[in-house]
Amino acid sequence: MFETVIGLEVHVQLNTRSKIFCSCPTSFAEHQNKNTCPVCLGLPGALPVLNKEAVKKAMSFGYAVNATVNRRSIFNRKSYFYPDSPKGYQISQFDVPIVQDGEIFIETEAGERKRIGITRAHLEADAGKNLHEGEISKVDLNRADTPLLEIVSEPDMRSAEEAVLYLRKLHAIVRYLDISDANMQEGSFRCDVNVSVRPKGQEAFGTRVEIKNINSFRFVRQAIEYEVQRQIEAYEDGVYEQEVWQETRLFDTATGETRSMRGKEESADYRYFPDPDLRVVVVTDDMIEEAKQIPELPDEKVRRYTEELGIKHEDALVITAVKEMAYYFEELVGTGVSPRSAVTWLTSELLGRLKKEGIEIADSPVSARTLGNLIARIEDGTISGKGGKEILDHMMEHEERDVDALIETLGLKQVSDEGAILALVDEVLAANADKVAEYKNGKEKLFGFFVGQVMKASKGSANPAKVNELLKQRLSS
Numbered sequence: 001m002f003e004t005v006i007g008l009e010v011h012v013q014l015n016t017r018s019k020i021f022c023s024c025p026t027s028f029a030e031h032q033n034k035n036t037c038p039v040c041l042g043l044p045g046a047l048p049v050l051n052k053e054a055v056k057k058a059m060s061f062g063y064a065v066n067a068t069v070n071r072r073s074i075f076n077r078k079s080y081f082y083p084d085s086p087k088g089y090q091i092s093q094f095d096v097p098i099v100q101d102g103e104i105f106i107e108t109e110a111g112e113r114k115r116i117g118i119t120r121a122h123l124e125a126d127a128g129k130n131l132h133e134g135e136i137s138k139v140d141l142n143r144a145d146t147p148l149l150e151i152v153s154e155p156d157m158r159s160a161e162e163a164v165l166y167l168r169k170l171h172a173i174v175r176y177l178d179i180s181d182a183n184m185q186e187g188s189f190r191c192d193v194n195v196s197v198r199p200k201g202q203e204a205f206g207t208r209v210e211i212k213n214i215n216s217f218r219f220v221r222q223a224i225e226y227e228v229q230r231q232i233e234a235y236e237d238g239v240y241e242q243e244v245w246q247e248t249r250l251f252d253t254a255t256g257e258t259r260s261m262r263g264k265e266e267s268a269d270y271r272y273f274p275d276p277d278l279r280v281v282v283v284t285d286d287m288i289e290e291a292k293q294i295p296e297l298p299d300e301k302v303r304r305y306t307e308e309l310g311i312k313h314e315d316a317l318v319i320t321a322v323k324e325m326a327y328y329f330e331e332l333v334g335t336g337v338s339p340r341s342a343v344t345w346l347t348s349e350l351l352g353r354l355k356k357e358g359i360e361i362a363d364s365p366v367s368a369r370t371l372g373n374l375i376a377r378i379e380d381g382t383i384s385g386k387g388g389k390e391i392l393d394h395m396m397e398h399e400e401r402d403v404d405a406l407i408e409t410l411g412l413k414q415v416s417d418e419g420a421i422l423a424l425v426d427e428v429l430a431a432n433a434d435k436v437a438e439y440k441n442g443k444e445k446l447f448g449f450f451v452g453q454v455m456k457a458s459k460g461s462a463n464p465a466k467v468n469e470l471l472k473q474r475l476s477s
Helices: 051-064 160-176 219-235 285-293 296-308 313-320 323-334 337-359 366-381 385-397 403-409 419-430 433-440 444-457 462-476
Strands: 004-011 076-079 089-092 097-105 113-125 131-132 136-140 146-154 191-201 209-214 247-252 258-265
Touching: 004 160, 004 219, 051 097, 051 113, 051 146, 051 160, 051 285, 097 160, 097 433, 113 160, 146 313, 146 385, 160 191, 160 219, 160 296, 160 323, 191 219, 209 258, 219 247, 219 258, 285 419, 296 313, 313 337, 323 337, 337 385, 337 419, 366 385, 366 403, 385 403, 419 433, 419 444, 419 462, 433 444, 433 462
Parallel strands: 209 247
Antiparallel strands: 004 146, 004 191, 076 089, 089 113, 097 113, 113 146, 131 136, 191 209, 247 258
C-alpha cells in the first residue's frame, strides 16, 4: 500500500491596472509587444518601481487565509535564461516573502474538515509568452512583468480529490477578494503540481516530481491520478530509482499522460540574491488597515447560511463555491421568499437550465428579483410548482420577464376557490362510487387516484393543497 503526497504552487495573476514594476497596462490581449517599455523589456539603465496596489492585494490574501503578513519583505533576482524572459532573470521573493504561514480548510466528500497549510505567498513578475508556429517560435512580451502572487501549499494533500478541493477553495477566495479574475482558460490562475508516493507508514517523502502549468480542475485531477499510478508501478516493478527522479513534467491533455520536460532545479541553481534596483518593501499602518477590509468569505457565508437561514450544510457549500452564486442567492432571499425555496429553485431548477445552455450564473437571463417573484407566486398559491417550472422554461427562451403577465398569458393561475374545487371533487367521487367504497373499506392508496382525477378534471389549474383538503373532508364524511 502506498500513500500519495501532494503540494501545489498556484500562480494568481493580480488584477492591477498596470504591471508590477512599470506603468504599462496589463491588458496583454492586444497586438503583440504593444504594452511594453524599457523596464519590462529589461533594457540597460531602466529601473523598476514597485506597484503599491499589487502589494496591498497580496496582503489582503494573507489576512484572508490567517497568515502572517510581513511588514518587511525583500525582492530577489531569480536567475535563469528563457526566450520569454528578456532580463535573463525573474524578479521574485525568496527569503522574506510578503505572506507566510497561512491555512485553508477543505471539506472532503466523506464530510471531513481538513486543514491545508500555506507555506508562503510571494509577489513576482510574470514572463512573456512564446508562440510556436511550426519550426518558428515568436515571443510576445505584453505579459512580461504582469504581477503574480505565487501561493505555495504545504505537502498536506493525500489524493487528487483533496488537491482539487483545495484548488477550488483557493480559486473562490481570490475571486471573493477581487484580487484576480482567476480565469483559468486565460492563464490568470494556473498551478504546478508536486507529486510523490511512499509506502504506507514511511515518514520520509518519496522523490518529488513537478507537473508544470495546469490550467483546469479536471486536468489537475487527471495529471495527479496518472502520475501517482506511474510512480506506484515503478515501485512495484523495482525500477523506482531509475524511472522516478526529481524532474519537471508536462501534462498532455490529449493523451491524459505526463511526460518528461527537464530536470528539476534546486533553489541554489537559480542563484537568488536581493535585487539591487529595488529597496526593501516596508508596509505602512494605513496599508495594513486597508488590506484587512476583506469581504465575507466562503467559510463565513456557509456558517451564516446554516445558522441564520437554516439551510443544509451541503447546499451552503454549493452556493458559496462561486461568489456570483452567493450574491444571487442573497438577493433572492432578500425578495422575501423562504431560504429553502430559494435554495431549491436556484440550485435545482435555474442552475440545471443554465448548465444545459452553457450559461454562467452571472449571465443568467432570469434575475434574482424575477426568480423571487416567481417563487412568491408559488408560495402564495397563485400557481403550482409545475406551473412555476413552465414559466421558468418560458423565461429562459423569451424576453418576457413579468411573472404576473406570464401567469395570465400562459393560463397557469391556480383555482383556489373552494366552491369550484368542491364541485369537481363531488363530480369525481360520483363517477367513481366503486372506488370510493374500496377506499372507505381500507384501500387508502386510492386517495392519490382521486387527487389525480380532480387535477385532470381541472386541467391542472386546481390548487393541489385545496384538492387534498377537500377530498379528505368528503371521503371522511
